[in-house]
Amino acid sequence: MIKVNVTQLRNNLPAYLGKVKSGEEVAVTSRGKVIARLVPEADEASEARLRLEAARKESWVGDVVSPVGEVWEVESGNP
Template sequence: MPAVIHVEVTEIRQNLPSWLERVRGGEEVAIIDRGRVMARLVPPVDRRAEARRALEELRARARVGDVESPVGEAWSAADDPP
């Protein structure tokens, strides 16, 4: 993960478009006011790509066997005690 860039709020105010372009490029910016972090600018998360990656990981680990044949023992959720 790249380092967070710390920038004073006055610099952000004066050059917001260029800082937004850097964030769009993947950088994370911490906005400093009076020596303390007051906000962070972070690139948006591509939720679809993240979900696809997670599904691919599951697909790589999953083992699907015979799901149609009897399991060899009788069972039913109706037999479970309440």
């Protein structure tokens, strides 16, 4: 993450926006404290794809069709 004070950001805004566009995050500081962050806009489709890929690494799907030998009781919604 790039840290930049407000004055530097104001004087070089196009350059910092270019960095954000290329995927970098910019922290804006005032008197040494971070007051804002500029982050690239997230592509929702690629974000969802990344979450699914992460879930695949942690998930396991086995045989969900074969009976397990347990009896299930189902309550009918009819009185």
